[in-house]
Amino acid sequence: MKFSPDEYRELARSDFEHAWNKGPEIIDPVGAGEKYPRFQYKSARRHPIAETTARLREVYLSIGFDEARVPLFIDESDVYRQFGPEASAVLDRVFYLGGLPRPNVGIGKERILRIEEILGKSLGEEGEAHLRETLHAYKKAEVDGDELTYELSKVLVCDDALVVRIMDEVFPEFRALTPESSRTTLRSHMTSGWFLSLGAMWDRLPLPIRQFSIDRCFRREQEEGPTRLMTYHSASCIVAGEHVTVEDGKAVAAALLKAFGFEDFEFRPDEKRSKYYIPDTQTEVYARHPVHGWVEVATFGMYSPSALAEYGVGVPVMNLGLGVERLAMIEYQAEDVRQLTHPQFFPPVFTDAELAGGIDLREAPQTREGILMAEAIQKVATAHASEESPCSFEAWDGECCGTRLRVFVEEEEENSRLCGPAVFNDVYVENGKILGVPDTKKFAKVRANGASAGISYLEAVANLAAARIEEAACAGEGTRVQVKMAKIPSDVNLKIENYVMRTITDNNKKIDLRGPVFVTVRSVLDEE
Secondary structure (H helix, E strand, C coil): CCHHHHHHHHHHHHHHHHHCCCCEEEECCCCCCCCEEECCCCCCCHHHHHHHHHHHHHHHHCCCCEEEECCCEHHHHHHHHHHHHHHHHHHHCCCCCEEEECCCCCCHHHHHHHHEEEEEEHHHHHHHHHHHHHHHHHHHHCCCHHHHHHHHHHHCCHHHHHHHHHHHHHHHHCCCCCCEEEEEEECCCCCHHHHHHHHHHHCCCCEEEEEEEEEEEECCCCCCCCCCCCEEEEEEEECCCCCCCCHHHHHHHHHHHHHHCCCCCEEECCCCCCCCCCCCEEEEEEEEEECEEEECCCCCCCCHHHHCCCCCCCCEEEEEEEHHHHHHHHHHHCCCCCHHCHHHCCHHHHHHHHCCEEECCCCCCCCCHHHHHHHHHHHHHHHHCCCCCCEEEEEEEECCEEEEEEEEEEECCCCCCCCEEEEHEEEEECCEEEECCCHHHHHHHHHHCCCEEEEEHHHHHHHHHHHHHHHHCCCCCEEEEEEEEEEEEHHHHHCCHHHHHHHHCCCCCCCCCEEEEEEEEEEEEECC
């Protein structure tokens, strides 16, 4: 049975939920006896570049282009064939592939003695012979570099750690190696791969040939910037056939951009005039960006007959290349392509609501009785918060963890109140700041514009008291929990996730949860 991509995604999602969302705390997803923390399914984020690539791919397929893969490694000689005399300047912007040479390692008597000293045993004539054979095989590329340590450990009959020490102390040639460049380059533009592909297929397939490829290119820029990266994705295509003209490029560019909802774009003659294009056919496509204005997102043109002749291609060819990252910048209204592509290296931007979602209780009861106890403590404190002290009010009477308890909210000192004035403060995030504010006119703006964490000081303290009482009850004891003046989050039983704290410090925001809470909760064993 065949499934559509959407059906495959739905099957995978449902299987994932079934496997990972069962069980209260830990699960055994494959029945192998291994336990893992339960992982709650959530809606995943798509990366802007990958999402833009996927959408471009679907557009190309929908307008009749076959998908292709073109060579990534381009020999220097092909750059000369495509660019002619201009190649020397072009090669300045490409990356050459290099590698470490394989040293010819000599093994004298001194080295053998040092190896035996490290091993604590004699190699013997047979061991020396096998060692030389292995190093010679490495030199001849019969043994790969990542297998050398393993092969030497077999020859020397020791573990890998000793082999690494021997290579470091006895054979400094390995450490002194420096890379040597080859004449192979990384593709700086898709055209290099298209010429090679066209030479192999133009007279073997029905015309016109319409193919596209969305893949990486590499360009040795002086530096990366808000609209420029050293590695980027090009959504490139070719149309090859007897009656192909530059108008095909305009039609393809318009189809791609209109599929993304863009109507505001322009075709401009490209003054760079690459040698592999016919003069006056090279055209730049610009789309409007809300910050950077008009941004070049694509270039198209007709390949030069002389460049095509280098590969034996005998029909006209139109080529178009569209920068995926630049299109994604416009689509996602990003100001910096570096941040759009690699957001992990930049401070993330969170809304107040997202920050509020990272504020929770540090301690909370784990049993049903403990949860009911916390609710009862909160209810009694709310009802009697303004009662003059000394005073005491029973909040809960029942069994917790096998222990009969009575729980009181009280204040022993005279001339005070059962609770402090900050007990009804609520936790809000407003403009990146975490604040504890009462429901008064003075803080109406914070409450109206900010995002509530859904936690009051009283709720947090009631849960703290219930958790501590629950813990004491498990030991068959009573306890007393008191919260006085709040200064820091932990004083009112609040936990702030690391990402929220990092955001606060990165942006020089503040956390202000100060206030007189003054709540005392006591549990006593019920002897009846």
